Amino acid sequence: MECDSVHSVIERKKKSRNLYTRTVCHCQLLQEARPTSPYKVYYVSHNFFKDFSELQTYTSIRPGRKAGDPTVTD
Secondary structure, X not given: OHHHHHHHHHXXXXXXXXXXXXXXXXXXXXXXXXXXXXXXXXXXXXXXXXXXXXXXXXXXXXXOOOOOOOOOOO
């Protein structure tokens, strides 16, 4: 699979260097893993992720007990 080959290339590159916890080190490793056609690395900020804290949640997915109650299909 294509993803396995990508991981393999990155693992081989990682063996020959020290890798620290800084994000810059990881991004640089990913970019340098394949010199002929480097992988694209995108930095994302907190605005990239969606906020799901305001979504309505149900404690159960059982069908409602009376008419008008939310059901599994809703």
